[in-house]
Amino acid sequence: MIERFWSISIGAGMDDPAVIRHPSASVEDYVKAIWEVAGSGAASTKDVAERLSIAPPSVTNMFVRLQEMGLVEYERYRGASLTRRGREEALRLIRRHRLIETFLLEHLGYSWREVHEEAERLEHAVSDGFTERLAEFLGHPGQDPHGDPIPAADGSLAPDDSFPLGEATAGQRVRISKVGDDPSTLEYLGDHGLVPGRLLSVREVRDLDGVITVEDEDGESHALGAPLAGAVFVRGE
Amino acid sequence: MIERFWSISIGAGMDDPAVIRHPSASVEDYVKAIWEVAGSGAASTKDVAERLSIAPPSVTNMFVRLQEMGLVEYERYRGASLTRRGREEALRLIRRHRLIETFLLEHLGYSWREVHEEAERLEHAVSDGFTERLAEFLGHPGQDPHGDPIPAADGSLAPDDSFPLGEATAGQRVRISKVGDDPSTLEYLGDHGLVPGRLLSVREVRDLDGVITVEDEDGESHALGAPLAGAVFVRGE
DNA sequence: CCAGTAAATTAGGTTAGGCTAATAATCTGG
DNA sequence: CCAGATTATTAGCCTAACCTAATTTACTGG
Numbered sequence: 001m002i003e004r005f006w007s008i009s010i011g012a013g014m015d016d017p018a019v020i021r022h023p024s025a026s027v028e029d030y031v032k033a034i035w036e037v038a039g040s041g042a043a044s045t046k047d048v049a050e051r052l053s054i055a056p057p058s059v060t061n062m063f064v065r066l067q068e069m070g071l072v073e074y075e076r077y078r079g080a081s082l083t084r085r086g087r088e089e090a091l092r093l094i095r096r097h098r099l100i101e102t103f104l105l106e107h108l109g110y111s112w113r114e115v116h117e118e119a120e121r122l123e124h125a126v127s128d129g130f131t132e133r134l135a136e137f138l139g140h141p142g143q144d145p146h147g148d149p150i151p152a153a154d155g156s157l158a159p160d161d162s163f164p165l166g167e168a169t170a171g172q173r174v175r176i177s178k179v180g181d182d183p184s185t186l187e188y189l190g191d192h193g194l195v196p197g198r199l200l201s202v203r204e205v206r207d208l209d210g211v212i213t214v215e216d217e218d219g220e221s222h223a224l225g226a227p228l229a230g231a232v233f234v235r236g237e
Numbered sequence: 238m239i240e241r242f243w244s245i246s247i248g249a250g251m252d253d254p255a256v257i258r259h260p261s262a263s264v265e266d267y268v269k270a271i272w273e274v275a276g277s278g279a280a281s282t283k284d285v286a287e288r289l290s291i292a293p294p295s296v297t298n299m300f301v302r303l304q305e306m307g308l309v310e311y312e313r314y315r316g317a318s319l320t321r322r323g324r325e326e327a328l329r330l331i332r333r334h335r336l337i338e339t340f341l342l343e344h345l346g347y348s349w350r351e352v353h354e355e356a357e358r359l360e361h362a363v364s365d366g367f368t369e370r371l372a373e374f375l376g377h378p379g380q381d382p383h384g385d386p387i388p389a390a391d392g393s394l395a396p397d398d399s400f401p402l403g404e405a406t407a408g409q410r411v412r413i414s415k416v417g418d419d420p421s422t423l424e425y426l427g428d429h430g431l432v433p434g435r436l437l438s439v440r441e442v443r444d445l446d447g448v449i450t451v452e453d454e455d456g457e458s459h460a461l462g463a464p465l466a467g468a469v470f471v472r473g474e
Numbered sequence: 475c476c477a478g479t480a481a482a483t484t485a486g487g488t489t490a491g492g493c494t495a496a497t498a499a500t501c502t503g504g
Numbered sequence: 505c506c507a508g509a510t511t512a513t514t515a516g517c518c519t520a521a522c523c524t525a526a527t528t529t530a531c532t533g534g
Contacts, residue, residue, distance in 0.1 A: 058492055108370040118367055125362035130355055133345040295522055
């Protein structure tokens with residue numbers, strides 16, 4: 001079997017474009033999806049199919065090809081897990097995605113709701129050179145406007161020690177680190193000033209209905225039901 | 238025959254994604270190539286094949302499909318010419334391309350040489366919304382840094398009244414409007430400060446060898462051979 | 475005006491990445 | 505521990521875009 005790209009090729013094949021070429025947009029999407037649903041474990045055909053809105057047999061098919069490319073370990077009926085190179089590839093894509101989102105939000109006036117779709121297309125079209133220049137332009141941010149960490153150019157990703165606001169305890173002081181990306185949730189939270197970076201004091205946590213009451217830096221109180229409290233991630237202060 | 242996109246569809250099919258969808262990157266490239274080699278005339282299979290580095294039979298094939306899509310008029314052995322919609326499509330793409338180039342050069346520190354390839358990929362990935370926000374961000378420029386006019390959002394393109402410096406006459410005062418996009422030419426001209434916007438006085442035009450001597454705004458003299466004089470486009474002042 | 479060349483087309487093949495229908499493997503609850 | 509449900513795979517197709525080889529059409533100069 002011939003390796004598809006990045007293979008260790010000898011002699012004249014070295015600069016053969018077919019060997020060096022970037023992964024296709026499709027391959028990138030699969031690798032990212034596997035990372036998202038499985039982290040460092042194995043992703044099932046079904047989960048990846050659902051996330052990408054693709055039929056399961058197409059996923060099985062791609063798993064085989066990804067393995068030939070050296071991006072995943074795949075065993076029939078056992079799912080696929082990323083290799084080191086697959087993980088690097090996923091994080092490169094996520095870096096691109098989050099930097100692009102940051103640019104769209106901070107410089108082009110996009111709203112939280114519009115940003116995702118555009119970034120989803122652009123992330124496949126930009127080069128590494130573009131990505132690093134954009135990072136420079138943006139001042140090398142460590143997280144995107146959602147509060148999600150931006151992987152470094154070398155592929156390292158800051159560990160995420162945040163937890164859902166719903167799991168905080170009364171009296172705790174926490175800082176919002178990120179919010180889920182459901183558009184309507186996003187809009188509601190934005191309207192109430194509950195954005196990443198915001199400092200909160202937890203006033204009351206009701207176990208019965210999961211409603212949590214917090215006070216923000218301006219002394220404003222907010223009562224959040226379970227769905228919202230689960231979509232707001234915080235870090236202890 | 239079923240129309241591929243933008244067809245006048247009745248009833249429920251109206252919002253069928255397959256009907257509304259954007260042209261593929263390939264289709265966009267063909268339409269742009271036809272515009273570039275033929276303007277409003279007919280483009281030959283060969284010219285398009287050469288410009289896109291694609292085999293002629295592939296072009297014939299695509300001509301047929303472009304016609305089904307309503308983007309060109311095509312007659313066997315006669316070449317393809319853009320329809321009104323094809324022309325609009327081409328100009329939309331060119332607008333995207335030139336705005337992106339402007340951004341890369343002015344804000345991300347790209348050099349003239351690097352810019353083309355990146356823009357060539359990005360132009361297929363950005364939405365109309367992105368394009369208009371980028372235009373806003375850039376202050377709605379009328380031309381890109383090469384001096385090429387940027388088509389307006391409505392598809393209108395300022396007429397180009399520039400001519401090669403080689404055709405200027407002694408004593409004429411002209412302003413550089415654009416320079417060809419051959420990288421080495423670009424580099425040479427840039428090093429000598431011969432960039433779009435620059436005002437020149439034509440000192441001497443030698444018919445024998447085509448060498449033209451000009452003086453720039455700083456009193457600096459430049460003698461340009463025929464190839465260079467043909468790559469520098471100017472407008473009378 | 476016609477023969478040779480240049481250009482275009484037809485015929486047939488490939489690859490990536492999708493799909494559905496049918497079948498097989500695995501898991502789970504009684 | 506096994507039957508039904510869930511999940512995965514296989515088999516077989518399809519489309520968009522490319523390719524090469526062979527053939528046909530159009531052009532052009534003597």
